Amino acid sequence: MNTLLLPVRLFQSLSLSGRIGLLISLFWLLMALFGTQLAPHNVEDIGGGPMLGGMTSANVLGTDYLGRDILSRILYGAKFSIGLALTAALCASIIGTLLALLAAVAGRWLEELLGRVNDALLVLPGKVLSLMIVAVFGSSLPMLILTAIFTYWPGAFRIAFAMASSLRNMDYVRASRLRGESRWYVAIHDILPNMVHPMLTDFGLRFVYIVLLLSGLSFLGLGVQPPYADWGTLVRENLQGLFNGSPAVLMPAVAIASLTIGANLFIDSLQQMRPLTLAKEGA
Amino acid sequence: MNVTPHTAMPVIAVENLRVTAQTDKGEEIDLVSDIRFTVQKGEVLALIGESGSGKTTIAMALMGYARHGCRIADGNIHMAGTDVRSLSPGQLREFRGNKVAYIAQSAAASFNPGMRILDQVIEPVVIHGTMKRKDAKQKAIALFRELALPNPDTIGDRFPHQVSGGQLQRLMTAMALIGDPDVVILDEPTTALDVTTQVEVLKAFRRVVAQRGVTAIYVSHDLAVVAQMADRILVLLRGQMAEYGTTERLIGAPQAEYTKLLMDAARQKERPSSWTCADADMQPLMEVRDLSAGYGPRDSNGQQKIRILEDINLKLWKGQAIGIIGESGSGKTTLAHAIAGLNAPSHGHILFNGHYINGDMHKRPDNELRRIQYVFQMADTALNPAHSVEQILTRPLVLFHGLKGAALKARLHQLLDLVKLPRTVLWRRPWALSGGQKQRVNLARALAAEPDLILCDEVTSALDTVVAAAVLDLISELRRELGLSVLFISHDMHAVRAVCDDIVVMKSGKIVTQIARADYDKPTSELYFERLKRAVPELRQGWLDEHEEVLKAE
Numbered sequence: 065m066n067t068l069l070l071p072v073r074l075f076q077s078l079s080l081s082g083r084i085g086l087l088i089s090l091f092w093l094l095m096a097l098f099g100t101q102l103a104p105h106n107v108e109d110i111g112g113g114p115m116l117g118g119m120t121s122a123n124v125l126g127t128d129y130l131g132r133d134i135l136s137r138i139l140y141g142a143k144f145s146i147g148l149a150l151t152a153a154l155c156a157s158i159i160g161t162l163l164a165l166l167a168a169v170a171g172r173w174l175e176e177l178l179g180r181v182n183d184a185l186l187v188l189p190g191k192v193l194s195l196m197i198v199a200v201f202g203s204s205l206p207m208l209i210l211t212a213i214f215t216y217w218p219g220a221f222r223i224a225f226a227m228a229s230s231l232r233n234m235d236y237v238r239a240s241r242l243r244g245e246s247r248w249y250v251a252i253h254d255i256l257p258n259m260v261h262p263m264l265t266d267f268g269l270r271f272v273y274i275v276l277l278l279s280g281l282s283f284l285g286l287g288v289q290p291p292y293a294d295w296g297t298l299v300r301e302n303l304q305g306l307f308n309g310s311p312a313v314l315m316p317a318v319a320i321a322s323l324t325i326g327a328n329l330f331i332d333s334l335q336q337m338r339p340l341t342l343a344k345e346g347a
Numbered sequence: 348m349n350v351t352p353h354t355a356m357p358v359i360a361v362e363n364l365r366v367t368a369q370t371d372k373g374e375e376i377d378l379v380s381d382i383r384f385t386v387q388k389g390e391v392l393a394l395i396g397e398s399g400s401g402k403t404t405i406a407m408a409l410m411g412y413a414r415h416g417c418r419i420a421d422g423n424i425h426m427a428g429t430d431v432r433s434l435s436p437g438q439l440r441e442f443r444g445n446k447v448a449y450i451a452q453s454a455a456a457s458f459n460p461g462m463r464i465l466d467q468v469i470e471p472v473v474i475h476g477t478m479k480r481k482d483a484k485q486k487a488i489a490l491f492r493e494l495a496l497p498n499p500d501t502i503g504d505r506f507p508h509q510v511s512g513g514q515l516q517r518l519m520t521a522m523a524l525i526g527d528p529d530v531v532i533l534d535e536p537t538t539a540l541d542v543t544t545q546v547e548v549l550k551a552f553r554r555v556v557a558q559r560g561v562t563a564i565y566v567s568h569d570l571a572v573v574a575q576m577a578d579r580i581l582v583l584l585r586g587q588m589a590e591y592g593t594t595e596r597l598i599g600a601p602q603a604e605y606t607k608l609l610m611d612a613a614r615q616k617e618r619p620s621s622w623t624c625a626d627a628d629m630q631p632l633m634e635v636r637d638l639s640a641g642y643g644p645r646d647s648n649g650q651q652k653i654r655i656l657e658d659i660n661l662k663l664w665k666g667q668a669i670g671i672i673g674e675s676g677s678g679k680t681t682l683a684h685a686i687a688g689l690n691a692p693s694h695g696h697i698l699f700n701g702h703y704i705n706g707d708m709h710k711r712p713d714n715e716l717r718r719i720q721y722v723f724q725m726a727d728t729a730l731n732p733a734h735s736v737e738q739i740l741t742r743p744l745v746l747f748h749g750l751k752g753a754a755l756k757a758r759l760h761q762l763l764d765l766v767k768l769p770r771t772v773l774w775r776r777p778w779a780l781s782g783g784q785k786q787r788v789n790l791a792r793a794l795a796a797e798p799d800l801i802l803c804d805e806v807t808s809a810l811d812t813v814v815a816a817a818v819l820d821l822i823s824e825l826r827r828e829l830g831l832s833v834l835f836i837s838h839d840m841h842a843v844r845a846v847c848d849d850i851v852v853m854k855s856g857k858i859v860t861q862i863a864r865a866d867y868d869k870p871t872s873e874l875y876f877e878r879l880k881r882a883v884p885e886l887r888q889g890w891l892d893e894h895e896e897v898l899k900a901e
Contacts, residue, residue, distance in 0.1 A: 235729040239792070242687055242708060243743055244716045265734030 065123075076230035082333020088326025096146040099139035107132060107140050108291050116305040116312050126311035128302050130169050134312050137298055138319055144294035146307040148205065150280055152212035159213065160220025163264055165255060167221075168228035169247040179225070185218040191280060198286045208287060212274045251346065261334065272324045279320070293295040294319050356386035356428075358529060358562040359392075359409065364422035366404050366413055378404050378417060379586040386579070391556060391563045393573040393594075395609070396583030397811035398782070402566045405583075406532050409564065410447055411439045427529035444475045448523035452535040454515040458507040465503025468522040477526065490521040492771045493558070495550045513544030517551050524555065531556075537572060541674040541838060542882040549575060549884075549891060568811055569611040571884035573596055575891040582606050594888060612816035613886050615841035617864070618823035620848050621830075622666040630701050632832050633686070633800060635661040638695035641683040651693045655681040656856045659695070663800070668826060668833040670847030670880070672840060678856040680724075683802045686834070687721045695773045700799075717747045720793035724805040726785035730777040737773040738789055743795040758795075765828075766791045766821060783814035790821065800832045807842050819846050840883040852876045 075083060095102075105112060105123075113120075113127035120126075125134040167178040194211045201207050228251075231237065237254050268342035279296020288294045293301070298316035305313045364382040367375045379401035386392045394402045408419050411431045424431040427446045434442055443449075448471070451457045458467060468490075469483035478486070484503075490846035494517045507515060516536055523531055533552070539546040553576060556563055567573050573580060573594070580597045582589040582605065590603040601607050638659040643652030655678045660752065663669055671679050684690040686697060688708030697704050699718070705711050723729035730739055740759055744750045750758055763770055766787040777785055786806060793801050806816035823846050825831055836842050843850055844867060852859040852875065860873040871877060881894060 078497060211442055235723040235725065236731040239721065239723065239729055242689065242716060243746060243796070244708075244711075244713050245746070253734075254731055258731070 070338075078330075079333045081329045083327045085329025085331075085333065088322055089330050092142060092146055092323050092326070095139060095142040099142045103133075103139040104134035105133035105136040107136050109133065113225050116302070116308070116310040119311055125315045128298070128312045129304060134315050135297070137293060138295065138316055141293055141295045141298055141316070142319075144205075144277060144288045144292060145278070145296070145320070148208055148212070148288075148294065149271055149275045151272050152209045152216070153267060155209070155213045156216040156270055156274070157220045157263060159268040160217045160222075161224045161256075161259075163217075164221050164224030164228050165251045167225055168232050168255065169251045175298045178221070182221050182225075185214075185221065190215040190277065194277065194281060195284070195286065198281065201283075203286050203289060206287075208278065208281070212277055212280075215277065216270050216274060220263075220266060221269060222261055224259060227262060228255050231255045231258055264334055268328045271327060275320060275324065348510050351549050356756055357425075358388045358390075358427055359384075359386040359564070360423070360425040361385070361405075361409070362423040364405065364424065365420045366401075366408055366417055367420040368417040377420075377422070377586060379408075382422070382781065384581055384586060386564070386592060388435070388562055389560045390578045391565055391576055393565045393567060393577035393580045394583060395570060395573055395580060396589075397568060397813060399585075400583040400584055401586040402568075403534055404586075406449075406534055406564055406566050409530075409532060410443055410449065416453055427876055434826070441475070443769055444471050445477065445526055446528055447530040447532065448526065448528040450516075450523050450533045451532065452537050453539055454519040454536075455507070455512060455539075457519060458515060460507050462506075463503065464505055464507060464510070466756065468503065468518060468525060471522065471526050483525065485526055487521060490524055490555075492898075493555055494518075494521055495547070495554075496521075500588055501882070511544070513540050513548050515768070516540065516548050516689075520552065520555065524559065524561070527559075530562045530564065532566070534566045535566060535568070536565075538567070538569070542840065542884075543674065543878060545572070545884075546882045546891075546894060550895060553891065566802075569884070570598075570609055570812070571890075572887045574886055574888055575884060579581055582609065585746055598886065598888065608813055610886070612812040613841075615816065615819075615845045617844065618820065618846050620668070620823075621827040622668065623663070631662040631698075632665045632667075632700060633661075633663045634698040635659055635686065636696045636698065637683075638685060638692050638697065640690055640692040640694075642690075645693060646750065649693050654856065656685065656692075659858055661851065661858070663832055663834065665799070666826065667849070668822075668835055668847045669849045670835045670837065670843030670853055671851045671853060672837060672843050673853035674838065674879075676855075677853045679838075679853055681856075682853070683721065683804050683834065683836055687719060688716075689721075689804055713747065717796045718799045719802065720796050720800070721802045722793050722804065722806055725809055726782065726789045727777070727809075729765040729789050730785060730792075732777055735774055735776055736780075739788060739792055740773075740795055743792060747796050762791045762795055765825070766795060772833075781814075782810055783817065786814075786818055787811060787821070790818075790825075794825065794829070798831070800834065802834045802836070804836045805838070807836065808839065815842065822846055838878065852879065881899050 075086065078086060109132055111131045112133065113123050113131045115127070115131050116129055117123060117127040117131070123133045123135070125138070128134055128137060155245060163178055167175045194215050197211045197214065198207065237250055240250050240254050275296070277296060278287055279299065282294055282297035283300040288297060295316045299313055302310065302312040362383050365380045366378045368378050369375055379873050382405055384392060394405055396402050404417070407413065409424060409426060409431070410422070411434060412418050419432060429442060429446065431442070456542055458464070464483060465487060468487045469480065472478040472483050473480055487503060488499050491502060495518055496502055496514060502510065511516065536552070537548050540548060549572065565573065565576050566789055577594050579592065579596050579629040581591045582597070582603065584605045589605045590597065590601065591681060597606065601610055639654065640656045641651035642655040659682060661669070671682065673679050681690060685692050685706070688706060688711055697706065699715065706718065737759065740762055741755065744758055759773065762768060763772070768784060768787050768791070772780060772784065777788070780788065807818055810818060819842060822833065826833060833846070835843060835847050844864060847864060849861055849863055850867070850879070851861045854875055859875050860871065862871065862876070881897065884890060
């Protein structure tokens with residue numbers, strides 16, 4: 065019963081802006097999963113409507129520069145934008161955090177090694193690095209994810225390591241060490257829980273960066289390949305519609321903005337969340 | 348503004364003061380309410396109470412200031428002929444620099460580390476344009492002299508990190524006094540200082556207050572200090588006035604229940620000891636032999652670059668409590684760290700139960716780790732904020748004793764009873780506990796290991812007097828019930844004397860002397876200990892004068 069109610073309690077413990085953010089994020093997550101079934105038109109239906117057409121009852125969000133339905137294109141694109149960016153951001157944050165924990169507890173040698181490798185990666189400009197990777201290995205979906213992870217884990221590592229190295233000098237870590245706890249216990253039980261919230265915030269930021277990176281790569285024609293398109297590509301290919309205010313360029317931009325703002329609202333409110341376990345007190 | 352105060356008119360008159368704060372839900376709650384007092388010219392009024400009782404809130408309200416989210420909701424504040432609540436922000440700014448000055452608790456945090464001291468001291472008058480730079484400098488130097496600062500002519504050219512804490516506190520006083528304010532507000536000005544420094548600062552304060560005839564508000568939690576400084580005392584309890592009267596009456600015949608409690612706590616009666624001097628042939632529980640320790644890289648002889656401890660010899664018998672006392676920087680905590688194994692000694696040995704134990708905790712077996720437990724100074728940082736009290740206490744029980752299920756639960760409850768905490772705290776996290784409760788959890792975690800020896804590092808220094816007294820009671824009780832040996836580290840002579848059988852005095856990393864509690868009052872040949880002993884404020888009026896006379900006689 066208690067575990068069943070957990071999502072409800074999680075929702076109740078969030079602030080108003082957090083609830084809005086959670087709803088927006090959930091909406092886009094559902095769209096990423098089921099968007100292709102919901103799309104009213106075929107994405108490859110070139111010339112199905114007017115070029116850069118306005119909002120009509122047939123094409124709710126207008127049509128793009130080849131006359132394709134924008135709503136359908138966005139729904140198809142959700143899979144790429146969210147799936148790619150979310151996977152890459154999650155992996156980058158988790159890799160960065162875990163390596164930072166390892167560096168913080170494993171001792172001087174590994175700490176130095178990981179730190180210097182990280183420094184070396186940090187000085188490489190991200191966009192150019194990813195361009196090079198795509199140029200060498202070609203553009204496929206797994207490759208894009210790997211590129212984004214490779215570009216963004218060093219930043220996550222830096223932040224996580226800064227936090228872990230200040231947390232490892234806290235008295236409660238000393239108390240654990242004096243108890244003879246293993247390094248893993250210290251890392252997982254003492255350090256990790258206290259850096260989760262800042263790392264979540266960092267994850268939100270990283271997610272936005274990766275959406276932008278993938279959009280940028282698509283803009284250069286190195287990202288998701290036609291006929292499919294992520295949201296960044298949609299903005300880019302309909303850029304000519306900007307001058308007459310076509311919804312074809314505005315709507316994908318709104319989609320990117322709402323997703324990033326929603327995700328960040330949710331993550332920020334996690335930090336001020338009221339504790340879930342308060343109800344147990346009466347027991 | 349230019350009303351000449353009548354001689355009978357008090358300099359400060361506060362009526363029905365109420366300061367409220369807004370909660371997250373938008374409700375207003377009272378921080379302090381129904382505060383009324385008057386202070387005549389040249390008088391010192393002390394505000395005393397535990398943390399959270401509203402001392403600082405009242406002091407701030409006198410200057411027309413309320414912290415973010417708070418507001419002065421009601422009441423009249425008349426100060427130096429001004430109705431503080433009617434002033435506009437601009438007028439308030441003028442008022443604050445000229446008529447009233449504030450001396451904060453931590454002078455080290457209040458000075459700008461990047462500016463020379465003299466420039467900062469004369470800043471108030473230069474900013475308000477009431478004095479020329481050159482005149483201000485001369486006046487500042489005169490004030491330095493009055494406050495008995497060394498090298499008054501040149502000390503202002505230094506940066507804040509180049510003078511000691513006590514000097515900085517006096518320099519801050521000079522900054523407050525340079526504009527000749529009518530009222531000075533001192534907010535716990537000596538709390539962060541060592542006792543010997545505190546005496547000097549207190550003397551300087553009192554001399555200046557008497558000579559210049561300033562009216563002062565002295566905020567403190569230390570009744571013994573207040574007894575030396577104040578003419579009147581206002582005792583606060585949870586934002587309400589508990590008692591208000593002259594120092595003489597309050598200390599001689601306290602009326603309110605809470606004041607009596609405060610007095611008892613400040614007097615620090617000696618707790619009975621369960622330990623009797625052992626036979627000479629019995630083995631000590633722990634023995635420290637020729638121990639040296641320090642920080643930094645080691646040279647070829649194993650000596651560390653920065654040496655803190657040198658040639659420490661100490662014996663501790665089973666059930667005994669030894670107090671280690673010394674000023675900050677004397678190496679007390681380093682000694683405790685060395686015994687616990689946090690800082691491996693560069694020289695010397697530690698014997699525990701007749702066996703040599705390794706200086707590095709990583710090389711000690713579990714059983715040795717279990718038998719020596721460390722209780723950290725700040726319960727805030729010693730308890731993991733991500734864990735509930737249950738998790739914190741369960742871990743050592745599982746790790747050292749392998750307890751499970753019902754036995755674990757029973758032991759948890761037993762531990763909570765031992766440190767007198769209700770069972771409901773089990774599910775709380777440390778930040779939902781009060782300071783005293785946190786320190787009890789901290790103790791309970793050490794006790795969970797069933798140790799032979801606990802190292803208490805300044806366990807009461809972050810607590811209020813009444814709460815600290817309760818923790819001291821608890822420690823003596825645990826000694827009696829469990830036969831624990833205690834190494835009690837503190838800078839507070841009262842606390843050490845209250846719980847310990849022997850007192851070890853440390854200075855610059857060496858043990859100066861060791862004295863049995865019974866011999867505390869007897870004069871010793873050890874000058875440093877005598878000086879330390881005499882610097883501890885006593886809870887009676889006139890102690891500070893006596894202290895001064897004794898020094899003069901020498």
